[in-house]
């Protein structure tokens with residue numbers, strides 16, 4: 083890290099970017115959104131855009147000024163932050179590429195290099211980006227370290243190993259054994275905690291920085307608070323009518339994924355929560371005339387987020403709960419400053435994707451009741467096996483337990499080459515009509 | 520004797536039978552508890568019943584294994600064991616117990632992915648003890664010396680496999696590819712002493728000059744579709760080695776010194792298996808292992824069988840192919856699926872590859 087790079091980074095962060103972003107917002111013409119079946123858009127969306135644009139813009143200047151880490155969504159980022167690392171989330175970047183409808187174009191680059199079209203499209207986007215540089219965010223900084231946990235899937239392990247091999251970047255891996263039955267054993271948590279401890283000297287070596295316990299604790303505190311705030315944000319959807327929808331949640335979860343442990347993340351959710359609470363107090367509906375309340379299972383179909391959101395609203399259906407957004411509010415209560423490593427192990431080993439389907443069923447049933455859900459939409463994401471395998475039976479079991487109707491959408495997170503908008507619309511419309519009885 | 524009749528015989532002899540899904544698991548521990556593992560790789564099952572539970576984008580091993588279970592093809596099994604090999608088998612194991620409500624005990628085993636470290640060994644050992652506690656409840660406790668005995672059985676079987684692979688590599692086995700893999704794959708269900716007898720008898724019967732053919736090394740998950748080995752015979756391919764997950768990737772190529780404590784030894788044995796994508800091993804290690812086999816056996820190239828929807832393999836194959844080429848070893852990767860016959864297009868590519876070999 084050089085002093086020049088550090089000064090450039092600070093100047094961009096504190097002076098240039100805030101001015102540029104303000105100017106951009108001023109110059110952006112207000113386009114008419116036309117007739118919308120949706121309620122008033124969330125004011126906080128503007129702050130979100132500012133926050134995430136700044137994050138990606140600043141990333142370009144982080145190279146050489148900060149150690150840069152590429153991180154998986156389920157990794158204990160708190161440890162990295164204690165080293166002042168700049169974190170980039172390839173999954174978040176892939177979602178962004180999906181939302182901008184760049185998925186197939188970038189995936190193709192990976193496929194041309196021999197990666198099967200059947201592989202996770204997040205991984206293909208990331209590998210395609212590594213091979214071609216294609217991205218909607220200008221440029222991602224080259225990482226100094228890859229930081230990976232296989233608690234969401236094994237796919238991520240193969241993917242990050244591949245990145246590490248191709249780019250010659252050190253990989254710090256946390257192996258979190260899958261918890262098929264029960265609540266996890268002391269052996270599992272010891273194994274994971276041991277690996278997190280082992281990562282400290284490894285990161286000291288890679289970043290050239292010393293581990294500072296006080297900083298680590300500060301980050302942990304901030305992470306606990308951000309996740310708790312995110313949980314409260316989601317909980318506002320228990321209100322009838324819901325002040326936001328699961329589609330909003332998909333968009334607004336970006337900071338808790340990517341900026342967890344930073345003060346900017348906490349500040350953002352304080353603002354969002356205040357706005358939602360205010361909406362609740364005035365009964366402002368995200369879907370005016372809300373008639374049905376639905377739960378969404380699996381990751382978003384990023385390229386179809388807006389049309390799906392409108393379609394739901396046109397039929398008076400509000401998506402009010404989602405297993406995916408909930409993941410970042412689910413286990414952070416385990417974090418404990420008195421036992422940072424042991425509690426990080428629990429927090430990250432116990433997320434629902436790392437547990438048996440019985441647990442997932444119980445979680446979905448509880449969410450269904452808490453959010454007074456009367457229908458379930460399951461996105462069967464063809465390239466995400468851990469999330470999708472088992473959904474057909476989850477659907478049947480939930481129908482029995484909650485007495486709700488459901489529909490399966492065959493889709494993908496980012497790759498729309500196998501997606502049929504028309505078919506999805508027909509299926510959903512028939513489903514919505516069946517809810518009306 | 521067929522597989523089902525054999526397993527019924529095992530039960531009549533007082534053993535329990537465990538249906539075991541792929542791929543790498545502590546067979547020695549099951550033997551020590553008097554349990555005969557019967558592996559479920561590519562049963563000749565359709566996919567009609569499984570289709571109600573699994574999406575079309577799930578690999579054939581998972582779909583056909585579930586089909587076999589749902590159609591009553593696993594009635595001899597007392598236990599189902601699901602090693603954690605990939606995301607799909609992980610969810611299958613959970614699906615079967617939690618949502619299909621399989622009444623028989625479902626057990627799980629997680630091979631660590633944190634490299635071959637001391638930490639991995641310690642965790643592995645803890646898991647072996649947990650699995651043993653589960654097996655004790657189902658099949659009774661370990662007798663004195665049972666673990667040591669089972670480790671010796673494992674050594675015996677691995678030695679027989681090494682010998683057979685060695686004879687083939689040295690050109691001292693008069694066996695077709697189909698016959699060879701037919702014999703190796705009986706280890707998927709035979710009690711280890713029977714497996715050794717079977718392999719030894721096979722080596723005796725097939726001692727002699729090798730069939731002429733192009734020496735190739737196979738890589739991938741398993742020789743699929745089921746006529747693949749035969750089709751390779753038809754093309755005069757003489758497979759000389761493999762790192763197939765169902766075959767050559769499941770025994771160490773050399774006898775390694777092991778810790779005296781049997782639990783430690785069992786963990787060490789699992790960690791000493793050849794490099795594997797499912798274990799999170801690096802592509803460099805896998806490529807080095809394959810290159811070593813090519814060099815040792817005089818293989819003229821590597822044929823990689825990329826099983827459709829198999830994530831661990833599909834991620835590694837592009838770099839594996841590059842690494843082989845980088846070492847000057849000709850390589851061809853073809854997509855395969857379970858089923859009865861290799862598609863014509865695939866065999867045409869193999870033929871063209873053979874013609875291109877120097």
Ligand code: SF4
Nearest residue numbers: 202204234235237466
């Ligand atoms: S397989 Fe699923 S959980 Fe894993 S990285 Fe891809 S989208 Fe995420």
